[in-house]
Amino acid sequence: MKYICLLLVLILASCSEGLEPNFKTFPENKSKIYGTITFKGSWPIADSLKDLRVIGIKNFPPKDFQTAFFAGDILFTEATLSYYVPSINYEIVVDDAPLAIEYLAVAQNYGGLLEWKAVGVYSAEGEPIVLQVQKGKSIEANFTVDFDNLPPQPF
Amino acid sequence: MKNLIYMCLLLLNSALVFGSAVEGYVIDEENRGVVGATIRIENTQKGTYVKAANGYFKIDKLEDQSFTIIVSSVGKETVRLENYPANQAKKIKLISKTVRTKSIDVFGKKSGSAMQEIPISIAAIFREDIAIRPNSDLAASLDIIPGLLVTDDQVSVRGSSGFSFGTGSRVGYMIDGIPMLSADLNDVKFDIIPMQEIETVEVIKGAGSALYGTSALGGIINMKTISRFESTLSVSQHLGLYTAPKYETWKISDYPRFESSTKLYFSQKELFSDLDFSIAGQYNKDESYRLFDEQRNYNISTTLQYRFGQGGLKFRMYGAESKNHDWVYWNSLDSATRPPAGNDNEVKLTSRKLGYYLSGNYLINDITINLKNSLLNTHFFNSLNEDDTDYRESDATAYFIASDVHAYLLDNLFLSGGSSFTLNDVNSFTYGKHNQKIFSLFSQIEYKLPEFILNFGLRADKESTDSISTKWQISPKLGVSYKLWDVDFRMSAGSGFRAAVIGEKFATANFQGFEVIANPNLGPEKSWSFEIGAKFEKTLAENMFYGVDISVFDNEMYDLIEPTVESGSGTQIIFKNLTRARILGAEAELRLGMKYFILSTGFTYLDSKNLDTDETLKYRNKWMSKSSIVSKWQDLSMALDYKYMSKPDAIDEILGQQVEDHDAYVNMHIVDLSLNYDFSSVALPVTISLAAKNLLDYYYTEMVGNLAPTRKIIFGLEYKVY
Numbered sequence: 001m002k003y004i005c006l007l008l009v010l011i012l013a014s015c016s017e018g019l020e021p022n023f024k025t026f027p028e029n030k031s032k033i034y035g036t037i038t039f040k041g042s043w044p045i046a047d048s049l050k051d052l053r054v055i056g057i058k059n060f061p062p063k064d065f066q067t068a069f070f071a072g073d074i075l076f077t078e079a080t081l082s083y084y085v086p087s088i089n090y091e092i093v094v095d096d097a098p099l100a101i102e103y104l105a106v107a108q109n110y111g112g113l114l115e116w117k118a119v120g121v122y123s124a125e126g127e128p129i130v131l132q133v134q135k136g137k138s139i140e141a142n143f144t145v146d147f148d149n150l151p152p153q154p155f
Numbered sequence: 156m157k158n159l160i161y162m163c164l165l166l167l168n169s170a171l172v173f174g175s176a177v178e179g180y181v182i183d184e185e186n187r188g189v190v191g192a193t194i195r196i197e198n199t200q201k202g203t204y205v206k207a208a209n210g211y212f213k214i215d216k217l218e219d220q221s222f223t224i225i226v227s228s229v230g231k232e233t234v235r236l237e238n239y240p241a242n243q244a245k246k247i248k249l250i251s252k253t254v255r256t257k258s259i260d261v262f263g264k265k266s267g268s269a270m271q272e273i274p275i276s277i278a279a280i281f282r283e284d285i286a287i288r289p290n291s292d293l294a295a296s297l298d299i300i301p302g303l304l305v306t307d308d309q310v311s312v313r314g315s316s317g318f319s320f321g322t323g324s325r326v327g328y329m330i331d332g333i334p335m336l337s338a339d340l341n342d343v344k345f346d347i348i349p350m351q352e353i354e355t356v357e358v359i360k361g362a363g364s365a366l367y368g369t370s371a372l373g374g375i376i377n378m379k380t381i382s383r384f385e386s387t388l389s390v391s392q393h394l395g396l397y398t399a400p401k402y403e404t405w406k407i408s409d410y411p412r413f414e415s416s417t418k419l420y421f422s423q424k425e426l427f428s429d430l431d432f433s434i435a436g437q438y439n440k441d442e443s444y445r446l447f448d449e450q451r452n453y454n455i456s457t458t459l460q461y462r463f464g465q466g467g468l469k470f471r472m473y474g475a476e477s478k479n480h481d482w483v484y485w486n487s488l489d490s491a492t493r494p495p496a497g498n499d500n501e502v503k504l505t506s507r508k509l510g511y512y513l514s515g516n517y518l519i520n521d522i523t524i525n526l527k528n529s530l531l532n533t534h535f536f537n538s539l540n541e542d543d544t545d546y547r548e549s550d551a552t553a554y555f556i557a558s559d560v561h562a563y564l565l566d567n568l569f570l571s572g573g574s575s576f577t578l579n580d581v582n583s584f585t586y587g588k589h590n591q592k593i594f595s596l597f598s599q600i601e602y603k604l605p606e607f608i609l610n611f612g613l614r615a616d617k618e619s620t621d622s623i624s625t626k627w628q629i630s631p632k633l634g635v636s637y638k639l640w641d642v643d644f645r646m647s648a649g650s651g652f653r654a655a656v657i658g659e660k661f662a663t664a665n666f667q668g669f670e671v672i673a674n675p676n677l678g679p680e681k682s683w684s685f686e687i688g689a690k691f692e693k694t695l696a697e698n699m700f701y702g703v704d705i706s707v708f709d710n711e712m713y714d715l716i717e718p719t720v721e722s723g724s725g726t727q728i729i730f731k732n733l734t735r736a737r738i739l740g741a742e743a744e745l746r747l748g749m750k751y752f753i754l755s756t757g758f759t760y761l762d763s764k765n766l767d768t769d770e771t772l773k774y775r776n777k778w779m780s781k782s783s784i785v786s787k788w789q790d791l792s793m794a795l796d797y798k799y800m801s802k803p804d805a806i807d808e809i810l811g812q813q814v815e816d817h818d819a820y821v822n823m824h825i826v827d828l829s830l831n832y833d834f835s836s837v838a839l840p841v842t843i844s845l846a847a848k849n850l851l852d853y854y855y856t857e858m859v860g861n862l863a864p865t866r867k868i869i870f871g872l873e874y875k876v877y
Contacts, residue, residue: 018821018854019862021404021489034490036446036500079497086501089446089486089493138404138489 031133034091035141037106037120041148043084044108051109052081052119054090060102060128061154066114081106094133101131103154106145117153120145175241176215177222181205182248183231189249192228195605197235202605203566206521208465217241274608274634274645276360276688276706276742278303285353287785287794288829289393289846289871291416291439293345293353297376299796300358301757301781302742306857308343312360313708314738314761315373317717317774317803325653327371330378331469333512336370337533338551338579339586340658344533346452346475347508348378349435351389351420355379360742361684361708362651366632368575368595368616372651372682373710380471384424384431384460386877391418393844393871397444398852400865405492412442414867431460444865445482445492447500452477466517475508481537483669484860488816491862495815502545506535512555522562525573529555541584549583551657559597571612572598579657586661591620593654599632608636618654618679625679628652643690645706651682655716659730669813672721672729680732683711692746700748705741712736717773720809736772738763752786771805774859790836796827806859814860823857826850835875844871 033056043049056075062068077090094101104122109115122129122143131139181192188210195202196214205212220241227233231249239245278300285296294305304311311317315325328335328343337344359375367375395414399406422433436455443449456473481502486493494500512529536548559573579591599612612632618625632649655677662671685708692702715734721727744757759779763772778801786793802820810817829846845868852866 017401018824019488019491019819019856020854021402021491022816022819034486034493034496077496082497082499085499087447088500089496089498091486091490091496 031094031097031136032091032138033094033101033104033131033133033141034089034138035143036087036089037081037142038087038144039085039147040144041146043147044110046083048110049083049108050111052083053077053079053107053109054081054092055105055107055116056092056094056101056131057103057105057154058099058101065116069114075101097133097135097137099133101133103128104131104141104143105151105154106143118151119147121151123151175217175219176213177217177224177239177241178211178213178243179239179245179247180210181212181226181228182210182246184248184250189228189231192226192231192249193605195225195227197223197225200605204563204603206563208518211244274610274636275647275649276302276686276704276708278358278360280356282354284785285350285356287792287831288796288827289416289844289869290350291393291395291414291437291441293348293350293356293378295848296350297356297358298798299781299783301744302360302759302779303358304776304779304800304857308345310343310376312358312374313710313740313742313759314763314772314775315710317772324370325373327367327369327375329367329375331380331471331512331514332377333514333527333529333557334367334370334553334555334577335510335529335531336553337508337531338553338591339533339549339581339583339656340551341370341653341656343376344475344506344508344531346454346477347456347473347510347531348380349418349420349437349454349456351391351418351437352380352433352435352456352458353378354381361647361686361710362630362632362649362682366597366599366612366614368577368597368614368630369593369618369628369652369654369679372653372680372712380458381422381433382460382469384422384433386422386424388421388876389419389873390876391871391873392416393869395848395867395869397442397864398866398868400444400492400854401852404489405862407444407446407492412444414441414443414869415439429462431458431462433458443480444867445485445494445862447480447494447498448482450477450479452479465519466515468513468515470511470513472511473509477506479504479506482861484814485862486815488819501538503538504535504547505538506533508533522560525557525559525561527555527557527575529553531555536584547585549581549585549658551579551581551583554578554580567603569601569603570598571600581657583657585663586657587663589621589657589661591618591654591657593618606638608634610634612649616652616654620655620657620660625654628654628679628681641691641693644687645689646687648683648685651684652679653681653716654679655730655732659716662730670727672727674729674731677716677730678714678732680715681713685709685711698748698750700746702746704744706743707741708739710738710740712738720807720812733767734772735766736764737766738772738775751788752784754782754784756780756782773805773807774803775805776800776803790833792831792833794827794829798825799823810859817859819856819860821855823855823863824851824853825855826853831871840875840877842871842873842875844873845869846871 054077058073068074075092077092081088105118106120107116108119120143122141133139181189183189188208190205192205194212201214203212203214221238223237224239225235226247228249290296297303297305302313310326312326324336324341324343330348357377361374362372393416396411416439418437420435424431426432434457438453441450454475458471461468481504485491486495510531514527516523516525532552534550539546555577557575561571564570575595577593581589593616595616597614601610614630616628630650634647636643636645660675660677661673663673686706688706690704694700713735714732715736716730717733718728719731721729738761740761742759747754761775761777763775765772780799782797784795800823802822806818827848828850831842831844833842848867855863857863
């Protein structure tokens, strides 16, 4: 038994903890919101799916989409989400934390550049959940988009 | 040939001149002949081996009327008989030892050979090594062998492979001596064999194409299934749970993620007359420590074995299916337990395998004839539609037929020879419609004296893909073993080759951002392996022993096929004959038996170099160490395993364009602990087990962008119905 203990001690003494998160993708002044979106209901026809992104709005409700967009109050996922899939991962990098994201949603672009509508909101009991994003921290937010039961529109 | 006949006649004539002979039957506890048992007349150079299935032996040309003889065999207690009379065929019973010495069956010989007699590096794990550790797959069980690295279904022996996207195994994989690599990717399918069926796993380290043909570039793995059937029925279940990771950003659930495995095994000795039967099955479900990485698989196999006077037949049929999420790499080190953002999480990869093999052997006039035939169909597809760019599908069948003959030409001269034919038929969305044929001829001769063994093998393989043939591949191998001062010295030199597989030549596929491009001009890769080694083992008392095995080796590799990321693209992968490589290394193994436990530890050092660029080969670990303590005290047994691997010195930097944190590697320290308690002594046929895989919850990567399994606690129960 003493040999076993000796081996265990040697092993434990020789080990570091191995890999650890390096926070490289959001160093120092950056943070992120990430998670998984699950889709249900009937997807819109392809002609009305010009773009699909997760958006975060800093000051909610906004006056209108155009004002909020040009004021830098809306954060987007970098690329469009895949269409017609049961679920998908996303992440939004937040450069200027700490701040509050007062409205997190999946938004569908159905026409021109500024024609967007919310199709799913990160909410509890019908109310949008406010996310307090700290510097260098990440927040997980998973939610569902039900195309057959769209949320109230913010714009 | 004429000389050989003259020699036989001369020997026959000599036997007639001298009237005295020692003869008899060497049998085991079940009154079966012990083929391969050695009989020596003490204080002389005279001796022989048992060649006949009924155990008969004869040493003639003798003058005395009584002798002192020593009878020994692998795994049996040695017997010394004084005053053994001449010309009387007595029965000599050898009793099995319950010790560590094991018989193995390399080189297709019918009889087992002691490991120290074989002039190459070989490792073996046995049924009890597997049973004591509650693994749900065989790959994990192999991980205790020094010099071996098993990553997913890819096996690397002494650095033979780096990271090859799962295609083109450089290690031959066989079950009962029959090749079992898939026809399209030539990859290993570990799940085609339920674990309860395995009796022994033998691993030959170094090129072995002289005997086993293509793929045996870095080594061979041969699974031996149970051959001595008992009448038994057992069911076992284990349940594992992944503990939560230390880092918040890696947590994927508020609840533990589970893994479970259910195994069933039934066998019936002499179901009808000399017909033995077994059926085994296994179902595994793994929720995984990563998000969208759930895996399910099951397998079932049935075996019929028929024994008759001078031979036997074995038929085994099996099927397996796995359905897994199509996980390729992580999002980033920060979110190492999640697939990349934008990934379609619901894509699943289904892989089905169905096959059989039939093998037969027959002993006639001291000549053993073996016949083998097998079929392995593999079919994989993902759940996307055919018009999706990431759709992958392949249906491939490998047909194999072989015959070989083994005979003692003289008492100490053993000859093997044979031929085989393999047809790989691929009908695939991803690789197209192609077939590959490989025809082989091989021969080996072994000259054996009490202290000296010399063997030489030669194999010729002709490969053609569709209508394009490659040149004959000639693979020689020479091995010498010599016992001096109780040390078994060995030396071997042999060549290996691997024909480019259909998956490497014709792949046109997309997966998670990578695009694989076809290269029909891909040629075979070749190698030469050289090794010298020494093995020493000394028994001090019952269950007290020590032993050392040291080897130094050199693997020279030519035209190595490597997946190459096309510069500029960052994501286009093409397989090319690129590399002239050299892997120099040394391996040392120490075994120590101390009554209640056995300590074994192995160290492997590899210096791998791409000689074209003078850089270190990618994804090779310079240092490896594997240690185990196995202990048995009354009804309690324990296995403690420790694996260390240094992080690779070189990686593919260009993968960084696609895989976030592709360079996240650390030295690995992995500790596994298993405890088992057997209640059979209190008339309860139950064994319970408690185990921890990655006990220290150490975080590391073995594959690019893949966090290796985190700590898992396992509870197990086995019930042996009878």
